[in-house]
Amino acid sequence: MEEKRKMIKVYLAGELFKVPEGSTIMMALEYAGFQLKRGVGCREGYCGACGTVYREKGDYKLQGGLACQTVVTDGMAVAQIPFVPAEKPTYDLEDLTPDVNTFTELFPSVFRCVSCNTCTKACPQDIEVMDYIQAIIRGDIAKAADISFDCIRCGLCAMRCPAEIVQYDVATLARRLTGKYLSKKSPELDKRLEEMEAGKFDEEIKKLKNMPKDKLTKEYYNREIKIS
């Protein structure tokens, strides 16, 4: 016998729909007949394409979430943000230094932050967005990289920021600079790159490339992982 699911009311882009309880916002949109072309991606909470703002019934707070991860509640009003029109500077990492001056040049809006914390409240990843912007203002680029590590670049912070800061692009630059200039260098990596360039693994890669899928799967799950 088919299980009958309870239906709840949600407002999608201003229109009232009844959708099955327990649906994610994305499931609700598709159930209601919306064909998603933008604002949809991996459907697993990793890609950050489905940033959405919503209000729950009886709550005055405007909240942010990922459509693929947020479960609808009765009376919820939802608006998808399919694209964030952010200004994005181009740069060559080789020309930059990992300090505050780089951000003054490329992202001067960072210094407009008034510490309202709206960005943090909008973040579906629970990142302390304001804290990493503040870390950059005081030149602590590595800390900004660390705090922002889980950012999936959905852009909700930038959409809500009254100072028009593009936080997620700022954070991306902080992580790039940290990776290139501030993190501890790994001598093992240099050694392995040399080995790769010298062709040490060519034979093995060739063997894997020509392996039938079932055998490859078996090999993959039986692989040995060495952590030294």
Next chain:
Amino acid sequence: MKLPYFPGCTLKTTAKNFESSALATAKKIGMELIELDRWNCCGVVSSLTSDDLMKHLAPVRNFLRVQEMNKQEKIKDENRLVTLCAMCYNTLSLSNKRMQENPDDLDKINDFMHKEEEDYHGNVDVVHFLSILKEYGFKKLASKVINPLKDMKVASYYGCTLLRPKEISIDDTEDPKLMEDLVETLGAKVIDWDAKSRCCGSYHTVNNVDIVHRLVQGIIDDARKHGAEAIITSCPLCAFNLDTRQSEIKEKNDDFQTIPIYYFTQLMGIALGIEENELGLEFNKIDPNALLKDLKLI
């Protein structure tokens, strides 16, 4: 004595020598300045518009951290928040005063942070490290001086933000003595001069540097005229203008006589016998060592 301490952004970037020397001197006299666990820019410069409350969120968030530290018993019944940067002192003090005197504004700020932060109760007292030293007692401080700055002629430069507006001034607005008392305590000779609370040109340094050259030259000429060999300050922006701009003034005007600029905590450090590597003298632009060597202080 443990005191919550707000560094501010500049002390973490261009004025690292101010912070390192201040923390070392505080430690030397038995004070522990505990940096707030989390803090944000003070909000500089203080907004003078009456309807722009959002600019006061930044200071209030920092006051909340002091409230939290008391609650977590990291400090005991200590509502003072110590600042070093004169600009942070000014901005934080003015905001705090506004919150304390205008309950409606405080309510609005607290409402804005609803479900996010606890309410700020207006209990924090923003103090400058110089005031903490005064309270500690200059007599007591004198007893800790092991390397007196004998015969060093020091002009104390207050600039604007420690003294104005009057309501938050750390001392008499027209005739401040606090830094002079410190200078005397350290064994140096106090220079009485005219330019101690004149403006250095402040942010004009960004896009109107000629103004800064003119003002800085006026200040330094006045210090020299009154026989000073060194200037001390408590403001990273004043220090930047006074220190960095001198070589440019010298290029324009050959007769100009440069003068070393120190944070007051750097000279305090010398007098208290603190290791030079903690004073960050290498960051000072006009050679800070020649005078100290001449006077056999290092």
